[in-house]
Amino acid sequence: MTDTGDGTTILFAEPGARWRSVAYGPLLCLIVLILELVTTAQVHWFALIFCAALIAGFVVLQVIAGQRHVSVELTDTALREGTETVxxxxxxxxxxxxxxxxxxxxxxxxxxxxxxxxxxxxxxxxxxxxxxxxxxxxxxxxxxxxxxxxxxxxxxxxxxxxxxxxxxxxxxxxxxxxxxxxx
Incomplete structure (x- = not known):
């Protein structure tokens, strides 16, 4: 149970999506960059940076949508499912x-x-x-x-x-x- 700033207690919460998932695409691109540097193959700097930024941008949109539409929060006064509060x-x-x-x-x-x-x-x-x-x-x-x-x-x-x-x-x-x- 967590106390919020307005005096209600959170009894149950699911965020819907987590911000850590934004880092997965850029991490994969970093691994590919390291492999290209180690194997002395041609390094595709621009393509890897572009792909990392593009993937991170799309995932940011998905995280925002997930947190808005599929998050769940139960407090001692209300149940919020996505955008509807009962x-x-x-x-x-x-x-x-x-x-x-x-x-x-x-x-x-x-x-x-x-x-x-x-x-x-x-x-x-x-x-x-x-x-x-x-x-x-x-x-x-x-x-x-x-x-x-x-x-x-x-x-x-x-x-x-x-x-x-x-x-x-x-x-x-x-x-x-x-x-x-x-x-």
Whole structure:
């Protein structure tokens, strides 16, 4: 947990992209330059410097976009997913994870995802949320279990998890698998 300057505490954060990735292209060009100097081949000064600057420039744009559109921050007052911020008071419950053995999709899996992107960003997993007005939305993060735990704690901990469990019907006794293996 980190304290910000405005008095809120950061409970969970993912930056979306890191500035260190800007250095990868120029480092590769430096390695090629060193290899050219060692092997006494013709050294391509201009091409290597141009490529290093070009790669770094494109990656800077990607880092800025990543930090703006796929970063996640949970504070003690709000959840920010990309450019959209939802106050914690507007979130009613964190819904249970999808059952991997189930053939049916959960209702929240077809809900809109938070942020301005069309869906859940690549390499991120969705978390179902029920808002106070009854709407379902998808929060998302790379470390979805960490975000789920932090959200559950921020919203009231174990009391809320028990409410969600009570709301889900117990289908273990009445439904059987399709292949009949459990009969």
């Amino acid at each position: 106050p914690l008071a507007a979130i009613d419950a964190v819904l249970p994870e999808r059952d991997e053995d189930s053939w049916d999709d959960e209702d929240w899996e077809s809900a809109r995802s938070l942020g301005e992107l069309n869906g859940v960003p690549r390499r991120r997993k969705a978390i179902g949320l029920r808002l106070v007005d009854g709407a379902l939305v998808q929060a998302w993060a790379k470390d979805h279990r960490g975000l789920r735990a932090a959200l559950t704690t921020a919203l009231g901990g174990a009391d809320q998890a028990e409410d969600v469990d009570r709301a889900a019907p117990n289908t273990e006794e009445t439904e059987h698998s399709e292949n009949g293996a459990d009969r």
